Amino acid sequence: MTFRPRLNKNTLVFGGVAAWGLLLISCVAVNRTMLAPPYIAGANLVGNKGCAECHSEVTDHFSSSTHAKVALAEGNVGSTGCEACHGAGSLHVKAGGTRSTIVNPGKSPEACFQCHLDKRGQFNLPNAHAVATGQMSCSECHDPHRGNAIKGTGASLHTQNESCTECHTAQKGPFIFKHNAMKEGCTSCHNPHGSVNQKMLNAPDSNLCLQCHATGSSPGQLFAGGRDHAGNPVNGSCWAAGCHEGIHGSNVSHALRY
């Protein structure tokens, strides 16, 4: 006989009661401080000036950052833009800069998720970069300290796609036959934060392509570009085998086949 635990109503009710019981006991029995992450127990705000004493290479440029735009001064300590993400810094300053007294969003996305709640949900989807499991961090694609948080936008010397192609070099090109959607950015087709669809695609089917490739058609026809594709969605996606597999670009096929 195999034990197969199931998540049924009884499990939830009894489990819940047991859990709440434990919590009640803990409330009356202990007084040790428990704080929800990413907060620092016992720390107070010190303001950006305190941070600049050691981290001037970061704070010098912070005023140009996307995050600086929403930062406001607080109380007697002035701007607390740094501590909005890194947690209150008094213990960190007092300890001379130890790691355990400050929140490091580069190690855990929890600090970012405090405001970017929608991204927390996306990173928990089945198809997402490995941020929720800690193998990647938000700062690999975003610069929270300088300029636009989305790297490569605005007047930056870099381009937005470089964040992606730094790792995904096979999709970088250049190719002899380009897919100009790449110029609009990888995010034209992919959601890098996560998607319900495989490969983080914004849509699992031909709609992904038809957003840009629809053409006026006679009744019963579905023109994409210069050809009727009415029968093709029956079989599968536009990029399925035998069709436009070289969707990031091709060196032999004008129609982006491999």
Next chain:
Amino acid sequence: MKSLNFVLRTAGLASGMALLSIPVAAAEADAFPAFDTNYITFSAGGADIDGSKAAYQARTRNAKTGAAGIEDMRFDYDLKDKTTLSVNGRALAGQEDYLLSFKLTKEEVGSVEVGYKTFRTFYDGAGGFFPIGNVWMPLFSRPLYVDRGQLFVQGTIVMPKAPVISFKYTHSTRDGRKDSTIWGDTNLTGIPILAGPGAVNPIAASRKLLPTYVDLDETNDAWEVSVRHKVGNTSLVVSVGGNSIENRNVREMQQNIGELAPFPAPVFTAPTVNNERAGSPRRTTMTQRHEEDGYHASATFETAMNDKVTLFGGLQYHTADVEIGLSRNFRATIASATGVREYAGGFVNTGATARAPYHVVAQGDLEFDVLTGNFGARFTPSPNLAIETALRGERWEDSGRNLADYSSQGVTLATGAVTSYAAQGQHGVNNVEKPWTPTLDVRYTGIKNVALYASWEYRTAKQNEHVRYEGLNGQTKRTELDLIGKNIEETHSNAKVGFSWAINPALNLRAELFTKDHENDFAGYDDVVGRDYALNYDIYGTKLTAVVKPTNAVSLTSRYVLQRGKSAIFHSGLTTNGVINGTVDGNDSTRHNFSEGVTWNVSKAVYVQANGSVVFDQIQTMYPWISGNAKRNLRNSDNNYVTADAAVGFSIDRNTSGLIQGTYYRANNYDASYAAVGMPLGASAQETTVSVGVRRKLTEKTVLSAKLGYVDSKNATRGGYADFRGPLAYVSVQHAF
């Protein structure tokens, strides 16, 4: 009755929450030790999974075998002369997650760090599920995973009153097999095939379901040296670097595996239902080689002219040479009068219009040069006003050529005669692009507790792209005109405006409106003079955020993101029968994302965190305005989902903490009825995880953690073949020295 139960349970929970809210007298905090250095954490974890272990690995990123080893370690050694050696490490066998780095830091001199890290990502190799015939074809039993590794050497020399010199070298690799969504055909769908007299190939049953995979072998060596120095009020950064990419990726695609069109073809009287296997099994092994050697150099400056004006700018040059090579090894198995044989580039030769799937070998080279510059100014005319404006310019040029040898074998079924075709095609590209992008950013904080901001960027680009294509059309080489040009013009305007308002310590509101208006015009589209294609798309929306702190112990964050997208597509010069030139609606998409987060420090001993997102996402393209069979075969694309997670952390005694966690995910976009007329199907799944953990301080230097959990995942999109469930366990010991 169900609703009564729900009410009772809800009431019970509410009573519990109310009890928990009773304030408890505060006592001295007795925090757990937080080890900064000289500690090591051993851990082991595993699961007893019932169902698809491959899906479990892909979804959770955990190895089905479990993992054990050193989860984290750090040691710092004080050497003589104000020098410190730091060692970081991780070694989780099973998970194949490793890190080892050494960092030597000397005060007022700098640091150097050497290390290697790698982690493994799993894939399940699943293709599509076809609900009508309950068809699921897991062709590949071999493990699918990719190891991403990086060897790194980096350092900084920071001497007093001297330029700061930084250097970095990385050797990055991606090695292993991963799945792909480029699925292959099958006729084994269980759909009765309506065949006419003499028909061999099915006309309606084929679906692209067969899984495919890519064998990755990628390396990227990159180095950069930069010098940063401040002279007076000017900061200068000069960098040089290079990279060398070597990719040799092999894609394995299969079509109609397990089928064979019989010879002689069975004769039917129409309409006849035929369930015979009726394809030509085809295997394609596609190898792509990309070897790139590139160099870049850049220089940037930032000068504070006075308290109110700062100028900045820079130049960057990037050049690279690329060798490209590819082979498409295509083999088809065909039954003819001479029996069943495999042919390279094989196809059934039905005459001059037969479309051959060619065997290809090609080799060539590409080069690109990119010169980018920017210049801007930052003004702060008053302490409450900051204005930044800049201009970016770029000249991108790439060119290349590729010589392809095509070959195929046409088989005449009635005789078994084979006709070999061979052709050579020269492909080429010359492309020059010149975008200009002015930008403007404004921030104003002159209103008490309010920050107002706006930003705008406007990119215009003119691009001239000439391509040469000598591909194949039917059995013979297409006589493509040489170097037909495509003139591309882009106009991209992106803008946003928003505010952050701290109404009081308990309430902060943020709102942002954003818009993108992009137009891309392609004159000479598809290499035809006089043909024009213009894509105009607008994206607009809003982000609304409210942070509410009704008490010092409670924080609620609400966020709503609305994004609407519309595109209009214009075509002229198309002459194919049935096509209508003019403007059509290409896209009308809507996404509503509601997210809520709650953090409640119930007492000094208990906290509760909960987060959730509800998303309604639909992409609509041609479905509203096409008709007949075309409309029957297309649907809007729904990508809705719900995610939630909750955690309750609490103290059990002075030395023990508990943590109860749960997660939930549900997507319901699957419409099995659509399988009759279209593929692939939308994503539907439901997942729940629960876990209970404890953390106990054994001594001042040793902490024990343990966690038990359960995961249950059901995936309707894959017909239940990727479901998994089972208990999870994890234990760790952290010890400081």
